[in-house]
Amino acid sequence: MPVHTRFEPAGDYRLFLGGQWRQPAGAFEAIDPSTGKPWAVLGQASAEQAGEAVAAARTALRTWRRSTVANRQRILWQIADRIEADPDRWARLLATENGRPIREASVADVPDSAAIFRFFSGLTRDLRGDQVPVEDPHSLVYSTREPLGVVAAVLPWNSPLITLANKIAPALAAGNTVVVKPSEFATASVLEFCALVEDLLPPGVLNVVSGGPETGAALVSHPDVALVTLTGGGPTARRIMAGAASALTPSLMELGGKGALIVAHDADLDRAVTDAVNGIYLANGEACVAASRLLLHESIAEEFLGRFAAIADSIRVGDALDESTQLGPLVSRQHHERVLAHLARARTEGVRVLTGDAPVGSDGFFVRPTLLHDTSGGASVLSEEIFGPVTVAETFTGYDDAVARANNTPYGLAAGVWTADLTRAHLIARELDAGIVWVNKWFDLPAGVPMGGVKASGFGRELCWETLLQYSAAKVVNIGLGAQRVSLWG
CATH class of the missing domain: 3.40.309.10 (Aldehyde Dehydrogenase; Chain A, domain 2)
Incomplete structure (x- = not known):
């Protein structure tokens, strides 16, 4: 059977901030795990650049949160189309980047990632509030679902395309903007994804800062981040939660297992x-x-x-x-x-x-x-x-x-x-x-089925309708319908 050519990047990878490709503060090498040899140069973002990414996402939030559900639905569906358009390219990239066997990458990572975007594209129209029954007949109380704001997504290296979809599809569907910090061992695939979809999203809606733990620490502790979401291990989760605690930022953690x-x-x-x-x-x-x-x-x-x-x-x-x-x-x-x-x-x-x-x-x-x-x-x-x-x-x-x-x-x-x-x-x-x-089965995770754990395996659920609730907040609207209220003064 053939050996495919290794993925060759167009040049050194940069950061993606505010809809622009920016020169990083430093650089490090990506290593092909099949050969042990370097194959790409990746950008090391500084703490200041992580802050710039959050600022860009916060600026973009003003208009993106008010975008129509039809617009967000269409964009998520188009992203899925583009992922599926060239499965061989993604398979070569993932095999070169993190060692995923190419026969698996083309039949698992690519279709699964596209399916996640399609699933949340459909759910975009189902994110809704509720009318709340109250005893007072002269009050009308209802709730809406509002985006949280800037989401900081910290990704692992084992399935970067799938976990990227798991983070940004529900975040964008709910009207949030995103700053992604990929793993140092699986950065190129995230940046290639940005290049694929950059014309679909308004500047600043999706941003990527690559680098090591210092970059991640600066991102998750930023006071303008509204939610931190991680797929990774327990030690990383503890460090991230400690950093997020300084700003009282909530988190969503999909962690390890011993199945x-x-x-x-x-x-x-x-x-x-x-x-x-x-x-x-x-x-x-x-x-x-x-x-x-x-x-x-x-x-x-x-x-x-x-x-x-x-x-x-x-x-x-x-x-x-x-x-x-x-x-x-x-x-x-x-x-x-x-x-x-x-x-x-x-x-x-x-x-x-x-x-x-x-x-x-x-x-x-x-x-x-x-x-x-x-x-x-x-x-x-x-x-x-x-x-x-x-x-x-x-x-x-x-x-x-x-x-x-x-x-x-x-x-x-x-x-x-x-x-x-x-x-x-x-x-x-x-x-x-x-x-x-x-x-009587194992390893079946279709879109729509809640994914997440208990104990040291984390908290929150991905890949399902409930995920949208975790990327949004309830806003209550309580309306008086004209009845005279009793005065307690005078």
Whole structure:
């Protein structure tokens, strides 16, 4: 199968402020994770430039918040059209930028991103208030939904196009303006998106400031930011919330997970094994909703593990631009070292490595698909998010114990169960501490289904109608209908 040409930028990347491409204060290199070599020069925004972006967004807010729903709906739909117009270009870019296998990028990232814009395009007309019944017949009380203002969106590196859509589609639909701070490891795709849609949006409605933690800190602590929204990890979330607290800025946090898939004794093993493999190895395992824990009934555990290991062993690891590659590299050298450190620690804790713990001969940041088996139930890999192509299996006998162990983690994003028993499926789904519970499937997030978690997996919901409520505020209008009010004075 062919190896596609790497994405080549037109030049060094700049910042996008107030509808103009601006020279950044500094620069840093983007590294192709398949080769370990630089492929682009990205801009490092200063704290002052982050402030300029917020000022531009605040100026644009005056007119954008009063734009018609028909106009916002049309623009969001046009954005989706443009994303879909050249899927191969996006696939090459994502494969070059963060190592997403090109065969996945074209069938997942591109259509999913477009679908999110189309979904919120339709919802634009459904953001409404309500008439409030009150006891006084001489009062008319109703509410409207108003945009919050300037939204600061901080993005991760694992699915930059999808998470960008998750942030800016509802923000723009509700009449907000946006300043995006992309990850240092996935900046080019966000800037290429801006270049794609800049003529559709009035200047200042969408702004991008790239750079490291200093840029993000200046953005999220700015007093003119009305909402901070993050997709990322817990440590980043804590720093962002601490910065936002200085201005009492509310936040929306979509954080990490340690998804447990419970496989019952009566599960369809052919489908369950395939689903579990997809659940951990899609997106190189770098997904917050990955099936990174397997809880297997003791009666089927040996057969399940044997089938799973056979598939994992057959997965082709390699250059993300190669169409035959099924698992690409991790995003960076730092993250590669972090995942390897988790594996080393697991070995010292007595965890069995059933497959995958072998080096890959390449200059890139590769880890083979790995399956671990913890027979003691106490290893750190059972509760810590690895964020790589690594899953850890345990066995159980009783289903109450399986649920308790699935919930014995700081996270609560995704969980699931494979069973032929409908009653068991409902009862387990009810007891799992997770914002998303899949039954007889994994990794299904269509637009319209609330996405978000509990506990250390964050708060708020994305990808759904309720998201618009989080990007807007209720305004109450209380009208007197002419009745004389009692005077308390004189």
